[in-house]
Amino acid sequence: MSQSSPGSPLPPASPDLPVLRVAVLGAGTVGTEVLRLIAQQGEDLAHRIGGRLEVIGVSVRDLTRDRGEHVPADLLTTDPAALVREADLVIEVMGGIEPARTLLLDAMAHGASVVTANKALLAQDGPTLYEAADTHGVDLYFEAAVAGAIPLVRPVRESLAGDRIQRVLGIVNGTTNYILDAMTRTGASFDEALADAQELGYAEADPTADVQGHDAAAKASILASLAFHSRVRLGDVHCEGITEVSAQDIAAAGRMGRTIKLLSIVERVRDETGERISARVYPALIPDSHPLSSVSEAYNAVFIEADAAGSLMFYGQGAGGAPTASAILGDLVSAARQRVRGGVGPRESRYAELEQIPLDDLRNAFYISLTVQDRPGVLAEIAGTLSGYGISISTIHQELIDQSEDGGEKSLAHIGISTHRALESAMTASLDVFSSTATVLSIDSVLRIEGE
Amino acid sequence: MSQSSPGSPLPPASPDLPVLRVAVLGAGTVGTEVLRLIAQQGEDLAHRIGGRLEVIGVSVRDLTRDRGEHVPADLLTTDPAALVREADLVIEVMGGIEPARTLLLDAMAHGASVVTANKALLAQDGPTLYEAADTHGVDLYFEAAVAGAIPLVRPVRESLAGDRIQRVLGIVNGTTNYILDAMTRTGASFDEALADAQELGYAEADPTADVQGHDAAAKASILASLAFHSRVRLGDVHCEGITEVSAQDIAAAGRMGRTIKLLSIVERVRDETGERISARVYPALIPDSHPLSSVSEAYNAVFIEADAAGSLMFYGQGAGGAPTASAILGDLVSAARQRVRGGVGPRESRYAELEQIPLDDLRNAFYISLTVQDRPGVLAEIAGTLSGYGISISTIHQELIDQSEDGGEKSLAHIGISTHRALESAMTASLDVFSSTATVLSIDSVLRIEGE
Numbered sequence: 001m002s003q004s005s006p007g008s009p010l011p012p013a014s015p016d017l018p019v020l021r022v023a024v025l026g027a028g029t030v031g032t033e034v035l036r037l038i039a040q041q042g043e044d045l046a047h048r049i050g051g052r053l054e055v056i057g058v059s060v061r062d063l064t065r066d067r068g069e070h071v072p073a074d075l076l077t078t079d080p081a082a083l084v085r086e087a088d089l090v091i092e093v094m095g096g097i098e099p100a101r102t103l104l105l106d107a108m109a110h111g112a113s114v115v116t117a118n119k120a121l122l123a124q125d126g127p128t129l130y131e132a133a134d135t136h137g138v139d140l141y142f143e144a145a146v147a148g149a150i151p152l153v154r155p156v157r158e159s160l161a162g163d164r165i166q167r168v169l170g171i172v173n174g175t176t177n178y179i180l181d182a183m184t185r186t187g188a189s190f191d192e193a194l195a196d197a198q199e200l201g202y203a204e205a206d207p208t209a210d211v212q213g214h215d216a217a218a219k220a221s222i223l224a225s226l227a228f229h230s231r232v233r234l235g236d237v238h239c240e241g242i243t244e245v246s247a248q249d250i251a252a253a254g255r256m257g258r259t260i261k262l263l264s265i266v267e268r269v270r271d272e273t274g275e276r277i278s279a280r281v282y283p284a285l286i287p288d289s290h291p292l293s294s295v296s297e298a299y300n301a302v303f304i305e306a307d308a309a310g311s312l313m314f315y316g317q318g319a320g321g322a323p324t325a326s327a328i329l330g331d332l333v334s335a336a337r338q339r340v341r342g343g344v345g346p347r348e349s350r351y352a353e354l355e356q357i358p359l360d361d362l363r364n365a366f367y368i369s370l371t372v373q374d375r376p377g378v379l380a381e382i383a384g385t386l387s388g389y390g391i392s393i394s395t396i397h398q399e400l401i402d403q404s405e406d407g408g409e410k411s412l413a414h415i416g417i418s419t420h421r422a423l424e425s426a427m428t429a430s431l432d433v434f435s436s437t438a439t440v441l442s443i444d445s446v447l448r449i450e451g452e
Numbered sequence: 453m454s455q456s457s458p459g460s461p462l463p464p465a466s467p468d469l470p471v472l473r474v475a476v477l478g479a480g481t482v483g484t485e486v487l488r489l490i491a492q493q494g495e496d497l498a499h500r501i502g503g504r505l506e507v508i509g510v511s512v513r514d515l516t517r518d519r520g521e522h523v524p525a526d527l528l529t530t531d532p533a534a535l536v537r538e539a540d541l542v543i544e545v546m547g548g549i550e551p552a553r554t555l556l557l558d559a560m561a562h563g564a565s566v567v568t569a570n571k572a573l574l575a576q577d578g579p580t581l582y583e584a585a586d587t588h589g590v591d592l593y594f595e596a597a598v599a600g601a602i603p604l605v606r607p608v609r610e611s612l613a614g615d616r617i618q619r620v621l622g623i624v625n626g627t628t629n630y631i632l633d634a635m636t637r638t639g640a641s642f643d644e645a646l647a648d649a650q651e652l653g654y655a656e657a658d659p660t661a662d663v664q665g666h667d668a669a670a671k672a673s674i675l676a677s678l679a680f681h682s683r684v685r686l687g688d689v690h691c692e693g694i695t696e697v698s699a700q701d702i703a704a705a706g707r708m709g710r711t712i713k714l715l716s717i718v719e720r721v722r723d724e725t726g727e728r729i730s731a732r733v734y735p736a737l738i739p740d741s742h743p744l745s746s747v748s749e750a751y752n753a754v755f756i757e758a759d760a761a762g763s764l765m766f767y768g769q770g771a772g773g774a775p776t777a778s779a780i781l782g783d784l785v786s787a788a789r790q791r792v793r794g795g796v797g798p799r800e801s802r803y804a805e806l807e808q809i810p811l812d813d814l815r816n817a818f819y820i821s822l823t824v825q826d827r828p829g830v831l832a833e834i835a836g837t838l839s840g841y842g843i844s845i846s847t848i849h850q851e852l853i854d855q856s857e858d859g860g861e862k863s864l865a866h867i868g869i870s871t872h873r874a875l876e877s878a879m880t881a882s883l884d885v886f887s888s889t890a891t892v893l894s895i896d897s898v899l900r901i902e903g904e
Contacts, residue, residue, distance in 0.1 A: 151764070164496070229496075311768060313768065323762055342796075351465070
């Protein structure tokens with residue numbers, strides 16, 4: 001990792017390069033890695049930027065904790081507000097909405113360019129940050145906010161800036177992928193897999209943001225905004241987590257040659273009312289032959305479909321200190337280069353102002369599982385209800401689950417049904433009927449089927 | 453593909469946006485697609501750029517050919533030299549070294565930024581182009597030169613600008629991948645698979661640049677230069693093509709659970725003399741479990757290994773009119789934005805000036821196949837030679853191929869040997885011994901094993 005080597009000593013960068021003052025907000029796993037990379041690659045970065053980075057302070061909540069050799073105690077401060085006003089470049093890895101939001105706005109008002117990994121803040125209030133960057137002529141970069149080290153923000157907003165993105169579909173949350181992957185491999189329940197993930201450090205003590213899909217939804221809102229040149233906020237993203245995914249669902253998917261993954265999907269949808277966009281997060285069954293089905297452990301992978309480029313896939317580590325720090329450093333170099341050479345990076349692009357399509361208007365394929373009374377006519381009744389709402393059945397799997405002694409009314413069966421694509425509203429209506437039908441004892445699962 | 457839709461009419465871009473004059477050099481498959489995208493996405497591009505693109509001319513060799521609706525006859529010219537002097541932005545998709553080189557230098561001297569897909573020119577004389585861009589304060593973009601629509605140049609030179617890339621390994625030539633994939637699926641010979649590929653449009657009438665590895669080597673030189681901040685020219689890349697890969701090699705690889713792919717590899721190599729870099733192209737055996745082994749038809753896929761980011765993979769269409777045009781348009785938008793807003797894009801970065809490691813000094817694993825006399829002691833002799841040069845055998849497969857009538861001296865055997873990693877120079881020395889040994893009748897194949 002040293003920048004010099006016996007065979008090829010790195011020529012020193014010119015000593016009179018301009019100096020850029022860097023403030024780091026937060027010294028957790030990512031912040032520490034950012035500081036390590038800046039320290040270890042100082043000479044390389046000076047060459048690449050044409051300027052020298054000088055870390056002028058690191059804001060923390062606890063001054064007394066030892067944070068290792070790359071976080072010198074004399075740089076620590078509990079006054080981030082004062083720190084950001086002195087900086088040319090501010091790296092925000094503290095997370096949360098406040099005080100991060102106020103600090104970044106203040107930093108930009110004082111002329112600093114900003115690099116942030118804060119997906120929640122961007123999803124909730126990105127436009128305010130963009131406007132501040134615009135007003136003050138500074139840069140706002142956030143590659144690390146989506147899929148860690150995987151270059152995704154820059155490809156979407158720059159590489160594909162001359163193309164028309166139709167769809168982005170991906171696994172962008174490592175924790176939930178780790179849990180679903182474990183459930184698939186071992187047959188464990190959600191609770192068991194979550195406990196294992198927590199023990200191994202793949203899930204946090206409070207896993208809500210991950211397992212409820214909020215983290216993936218924040219990333220979907222960022223990707224949708226960039227891909228469709230429209231403002232898509234967190235509240236616009238339909239979001240379902242994985243807490244209801246059962247070992248039975250995983251097994252049923254397996255029987256159908258499918259794997260359950262938590263997907264973030266943003267896409268253009270054209271129908272008779274015109275073109276609208278959809279941003280949604282939910283666990284879905286995808287074919288085992290789909291490349292996303294083999295994305296294991298905490299890895300992330302994202303497909304982008306664009307008119308001219310066709311299908312592109314990006315794969316890598318979506319989280320972790322070093323990968324996230326890599327993305328931040330890439331942005332830092334870009335922002336620093338602009339400082340030195342003039343110019344500004346990409347701005348918010350929201351000219352298209354595409355409307356959101358309500359979930360009800362989407363057409364999706366479904367897998368539903370029901371517990372029903374095992375008596376003649378039940379299947380016909382269920383099929384009739386679905387058919388009445390225009391939903392066509394693709395496959396049915398029926399299994400007796402409780403054979404009572406007299407073989408009579410108390411026998412129960414489990415029915416798993418996969419459907420062809422149908423309106424979400426039609427499925428909702430069918431489920432309403434099922435939940436008020438005596439023969440259907442419970443609706444055990446409702447999952448979409450994607451990637452066909 | 454229309455930019456307007458009944459539900460969400462695109463708000464028109466301001467009519468008084470600055471106009472950017474675009475010259476297109478070449479109107480083949482890619483040039484035509486570029487012009488189609490500019491025409492169809494005009495309003496979108498104006499919004500994204502903050503300026504309007506006006507195509508002022510398209511240089512061709514034949515004015516009389518009809519090139520479809522998106523290449524208006526009145527824009528055609530056979531005087532590219534005059535055209536580039538009038539342009540703000542020049543798109544070069546004519547290919548070849550001259551006159552492309554002179555035209556691009558002239559364009560930059562007259563203040564135009566340049567977007568080129570010309571990998572051969574960049575690999576042969578990239579530094580001259582970079583210097584011209586630097587001298588005249590204009591941009592030089594070339595995403596389309598490597599792996600078509602797959603964002604690779606921008607991720608390497610920008611997203612990973614704060615990381616330390618150790619290795620880039622990928623399939624970056626669609627034609628050879630199509631041929632090798634067909635050989636693997638059908639058992640066809642190279643000549644048969646090439647003829648099929650030519651018939652289907654996957655290989656050109658003169659396939660030399662592809663099948664000899666020159667195209668992949670040009671891309672390797674570009675990637676190595678960017679990844680290692682050093683100048684790596686085409687002549688620095690060790691290059692072997694796929695013309696010698698036989699159906700027998702493919703079958704032998706299959707028996708070993710491996711697939712043969714043409715790989716472009718650029719990497720840092722540390723040994724006792726320090727850190728050097730290697731750039732090379734050759735057909736290699738990779739494990740069937742390696743993600744690159746399942747890259748089929750004309751697709752491209754590239755792995756990047758960086759210290760902090762870890763392993764990243766990029767996958768998509770590496771060639772074709774529309775995908776290449778997508779990459780060009782992305783660059784065009786970047787270059788146009790800089791024009792409108794000020795600033796310049798990334799420059800050449802060659803500060804590290806890492807030395808090339810000669811092929812002889814590399815350590816590789818090999819698969820070799822020999823035709824030998826089938827008599828006692830032959831295997832021991834071969835094994836002894838390899839061992840004498842420090843090469844350790846991993847697996848041996850022996851097969852009788854010509855049992856003569858008296859079972860005597862004329863019996864022949866085929867021996868396939870895979871080795872552990874050893875110095876290239878040691879393998880060369882061993883092969884020299886084999887070629888002067890009476891018991892070895894022929895050296896049929898020498899292939900590397902990668903991706904273990």
